[in-house]
Amino acid sequence: MPNLFTLVLQITVILAVCRVTGSLFQRFHQPRVVGEMFAGILLGPSLLGWIAPHFSAYLFPSGSLGFLNALSQVGVVIFMFLVGLEIDPKELKHESHSAVLVSHVSITAPFVLASLLALFLYPRLSDDSVSFTNFALFMGAAMSITAFPVLARILQERDMMKTKLGSLAIACAAVDDVTGWCILAYIVVLIRAAHKTTPIWITLAGIVLFAAIMIYGVRFLLREFEHTFRKHGAISENGMAFLILLALGSALCTERLGIHLLFGSFLMGAIMPKEPRFVRYVVERLETITIALLLPLFFAFTGLRTNVGLLKGPGMWFYCGLIISVAALGKLGGSMAAARLSGMGWREAAGLGTLMNTRGLMGLVILDIGLDVKVISPALFTMMVIMALFTTFMAVPVLDLICPDQAEPVSAKPTSLPTAVLQEIA
Amino acid sequence: MSGRSRNFVFAYAFLVALPLIGLAGVLKTGRGLTAPRAIDGLWAFQIDAGAQTGCSGFFASIPDKVISISQSGKSFLLSIPGEPRIAATGTLEGNAIRATVTSRESLQSCSGPAQLRLVANVEKEADSSVISGQLSDATCSSCASAVFKATRKEDAPRKGGR
Known part of the structure; x- marks a missing residue:
């Protein structure tokens, strides 16, 4: 049984630190989420555990972390449902040539560079229980992801949502996220299959069948929610509870199939009806508890696993610097080059590259999975967390530098992105 | 095929398809690498x-x-x-x-x-x-x-x- 006092104390301290740090970061025009991610690291062994080990051991005894993790994972499951909900496949279908090129290059460039970097890092930061292929593919997936919610928040704050650059960035980030999660699902299946007696083809067939049922069956049944909403202007409590049940049920299915809880909730969100008012309504009812209460727990749990003390000596910091440079070169450089080849101006291309380079919370979620399945070591996890934080942190100042004025507005096509959730997330 | 489409195909082949072939090569090369023994x-x-x-x-x-x-x-x-x-x-x-x-x-x-x-x-x-x-x-x-x-x-x- 969890020690209730310890758990409530942990939640209180985490929320307080996350709120204060998030507000401080907002003062410097950084998205709140960056501050909250940073707060998680402050609460971990990198700072609190280092300066006050007794208090840290009292506040976060190792036996209590399982409960904190469970709560935080529930939060991430619902958060991934919300992220899936925000992604509108129709927007992806209408992509122009340039969007297709930029989105695909923004995946392949960091992916290939990360796998090249893996040739150097594998003998240094991994061990022989991890295959090189899994290691390299994971590094690629972690580096090619884009933080869709953070990116959307930055665009919204800068009033760039309806600009050519903004809509292109949103479309590309959506493609990146979907592709990144598919690649990650494949890696997790490979890794978990190595420890199972079930042949991998059965697992893969199960996943394909599940996805087909969801996309071609469940998706049409979900329209009933939208019809009810149109008719009554609201969804009953029972309806909302059923919606959450569906997200959790889908998460359980993918976990059972051998991928991860998060894929199921993301998929359920992605196949939900995309009528903007309906999306906003659902999001508004789920966001407060998820974003204000549960996600900070995830940041804290990630921070507790991030130990900057593991980066001892200049060699380790060199690896860390190399990871950041390769991540930025691949994502920012790749997107920028593709945008430039598609006919965008240098400034716009650089702005797009900078936006695509934000990894934020999505990066942390992927890294946590990597550490869970032990495809990355604790030191490499720390380096990758620093990379995710750094690339997210750099977005706003770099954008200020290269895009001080707003880009060219495009047609007033309404975006399906629910602004309320983006405000809260970021 | 219009000039714009042709450019797109070339750019796609150069920036997406070619790196993916390179990725296959990297993965093949990496299989020969040895990492430290696992003691975790x-x-x-x-x-x-x-x-x-x-x-x-x-x-x-x-x-x-x-x-x-x-x-x-x-x-x-x-x-x-x-x-x-x-x-x-x-x-x-x-x-x-x-x-x-x-x-x-x-x-x-x-x-x-x-x-x-x-x-x-x-x-x-x-x-x-x-x-x-x-x-x-x-x-x-x-x-x-x-x-x-x-x-x-x-x-x-x-x-x-x-």
Whole structure:
């Protein structure tokens, strides 16, 4: 049984630190989420555990972390449902040539560079229980992801949502996220299959069948929610509870199939009806508890696993610097080059590259999975967390530098992105 | 095919298809690489009963004598579950393990504050790995080294897929 006092104390301290740090970061025009991610690291062994080990051991005894993790994972499951909900496949279908090129290059460039970097890092930061292929593919997936919610928040704050650059960035980030999660699902299946007696083809067939049922069956049944909403202007409590049940049920299915809880909730969100008012309504009812209460727990749990003390000596910091440079070169450089080849101006291309380079919370979620399945070591996890934080942190100042004025507005096509959730997330 | 579409096809082939072929090459090359031996996980620590004096006396007090190793390539962090104040950092070179115990509160051995050093080898025994070696106190030349053996607590390491 969890020690209730310890758990409530942990939640209180985490929320307080996350709120204060998030507000401080907002003062410097950084998205709140960056501050909250940073707060998680402050609460971990990198700072609190280092300066006050007794208090840290009292506040976060190792036996209590399982409960904190469970709560935080529930939060991430619902958060991934919300992220899936925000992604509108129709927007992806209408992509122009340039969007297709930029989105695909923004995946392949960091992916290939990360796998090249893996040739150097594998003998240094991994061990022989991890295959090189899994290691390299994971590094690629972690580096090619884009933080869709953070990116959307930055665009919204800068009033760039309806600009050519903004809509292109949103479309590309959506493609990146979907592709990144598919690649990650494949890696997790490979890794978990190595420890199972079930042949991998059965697992893969199960996943394909599940996805087909969801996309071609469940998706049409979900329209009933939208019809009810149109008719009554609201969804009953029972309806909302059923919606959450569906997200959790889908998460359980993918976990059972051998991928991860998060894929199921993301998929359920992605196949939900995309009528903007309906999306906003659902999001508004789920966001407060998820974003204000549960996600900070995830940041804290990630921070507790991030130990900057593991980066001892200049060699380790060199690896860390190399990871950041390769991540930025691949994502920012790749997107920028593709945008430039598609006919965008240098400034716009650089702005797009900078936006695509934000990894934020999505990066942390992927890294946590990597550490869970032990495809990355604790030191490499720390380096990758620093990379995710750094690339997210750099977005706003770099954008200020290269895009001080707003880009060219495009047609007033309404975006399906629910602004309320983006405000809260970021 | 219009000029714009042709440019798109060329750009796509150059920036997407070509790197993907390169990725296949990288993955093939990487298969030949070797990473350090895996020692990550929980280990049951057994110290030679006859030598549990002086500097090794501290290890006799470890609950259940379980140590946890958190490995990152050639370096690792050795800790004792439930004892956050004490940790050892070490390196792994081939099969050879070297570690130094660091503590926020000085460990007391027969000659005052101890500076424990661990020198060991990791070997395969049947299906499991075994770490065997010696613990010594660098500050105490008269203290005898303690011989120890550690065996994996898990049946098989639950790691990232090989």
